Amino acid sequence: MSVNQTISLEGYTRQQEHVTSVSRIRMLTLIGTIIAQFALGSVYTWSLFNAGLADKLHVPVDNVAFSFGILSLSLALASSISGKMQERFGVTKVTIAAGLMMGAGLLLTAHASSVAMLYLCAGFLLGFADGTGYLLTLSNCVRWFPERKGMISALSIGAYGLGSLGFKYINLSLLQHAGLNNTFLYWGAIATVMVVIGGLLMTDAPKQAVGSQRQANDFTLAEAIVRPQFWMLALIFLTVCMSGLYVIGVAKDIGEQYAGLTFSIAANAVAIIAMANLGGRLVLGVLSDKMPRIRVVSLALLSSLTGMAILLFTPMNMMNFYVALGCIAFSFGGTITVYPSLVSDFFGLNNLTKNYGAIYLGFGIGSLCGSMVAAMFGSFSATFTVIMGLLALSLLLSLLIKTPVREPQLA
Structure with missing residues (x-):
């Protein structure tokens, strides 16, 4: 075998290893995104808690339900700045922070003693955590698969939608067996672990070629x-x-x-x-x-x-x-x-x-x-x-x- 053939084979081997490495990173990022999105979608089970929180705080149900409106607005605001956070800290750190913030929001919600505290914890804090993780992980995953953007969006956002359905049964069971306050604690713990694990599996997508x-x-x-x-x-x-x-x-x-x-x-x-x-x-x-x-x-x-x-x-x-x-x-x-x-x-x-x-x-x-x-x-x-x-x-x-x-x- 000639020297040129040896160099060619070595180059081919390195190229194949690089392709395998990129494929592995892409798949791990996709898996991590699906796990995190499933947990983040759990906020859409909020209506399960309106009646219980209204009884606990001695206020009309409409007052409690308004916290979800605050959550939606906070979610959208956080989504709009998550790109800046990714540039500075990277997708893994921001996603982990979002998971920890989500857990903290639910922990504080369990101990909310007033409507104002409920709006702050379950509205602003929980919504900000959810919005930060949602759009950041979705966009990063789409950028890893430029040739299948539609399918990747469907998988990611589908997981977000399924999260609300899956956690509906989880939270209903917790409400039945653990009570209102403990349900928030367990929900926060489960969601935090899932988002953190998802974040650890992710890698920042490379910038597209400039030209x-x-x-x-x-x-x-x-x-x-x-x-x-x-x-x-x-x-x-x-x-x-x-x-x-x-x-x-x-x-x-x-x-x-x-x-x-x-x-x-x-x-x-x-x-x-x-x-x-x-x-x-x-x-x-x-x-x-x-x-x-x-x-x-x-x-x-x-x-x-x-x-x-x-x-x-x-x-x-x-x-x-x-x-x-x-x-x-x-x-x-x-x-x-x-x-x-x-x-x-x-x-x-x-x-x-x-x-x-x-x-x-x-x-x-x-x-x-x-x-x-x-x-x-x-x-x-x-x-x-x-x-x-x-x-x-x-x-x-x-x-x-x-x-x-x-x-x-x-x-």
Whole structure:
């Protein structure tokens, strides 16, 4: 064997070892992300605790339920700055800190003696921990798999959604056997361990190559926000979150008060929403790797518009009620899944956490807007009409929007 052949074989061996190492790191990061996301999704079991906390603090249930609104807003705010934290400390340290903060928030919630303390611990602190870990781990994992962004988003956000379902049974069992305060302690311990383990498995995704592609489609947050496409995407995201979060949050009341259905039929809406939400995440997430993602969002908007039209213009019976909720939950789950990859299509992967973090503020703002519109107009039908108008505008924007292209720089 010649010297050149020996050198060639050594180079090939090193290359193969490098490929194997990168594949292992990517898979460990994906596994860690799924574990952490499952635990972080547990905050959506919050409604299980409203009645017990209201009795403990001797306040109306509505006062306790408001803490989840604070949590949603804090979650969105934390998501918007998690990119900066990753740049400074790395994904592992920030994820571990988020897990410890989540445990601390639940520990303090167990000892909350006033509504103000509840808002601080279960609202602000728990929401900030959840938002920090959620978007950071999701964006980092997507950047590791640029060739399968849609599928990775579906797996990651699907785990987040399944976390609410899995912890529903965990927390119900704990409430039954351990009591309210101890349930918060055990929930915090389980979630903290899972998030910390997930963080230890993760590695920061490498920066994408800088070159002609950088010039064409890689924007910092400062560069992105001066382009109309950023605000078009932000409005679409806010509208979908507004429609989804509002309807999901009051689904049982819509069934009883608007559709005139019995309590048991209206309560079954929770299961319909959970299945449709998960279906949207998986179906539209995988579909987004096979067709332009903005067209997938257009389909999601069309689904939500269909649901709103059913609520407004058809006789309300059990089937129409379930189909309408299913369409809206399918759209919401799918859009949440596709959007990180969509934002990377428009503004690049290198600054995805910051760019998507800014757009993700629409999650918290949309949640508040739905409640504000409902309070302003005082009826379900008027609120549905406003939301339907915004959905129609968003659908039009999704059909007109074009990917931004950086102006070529003169030598």
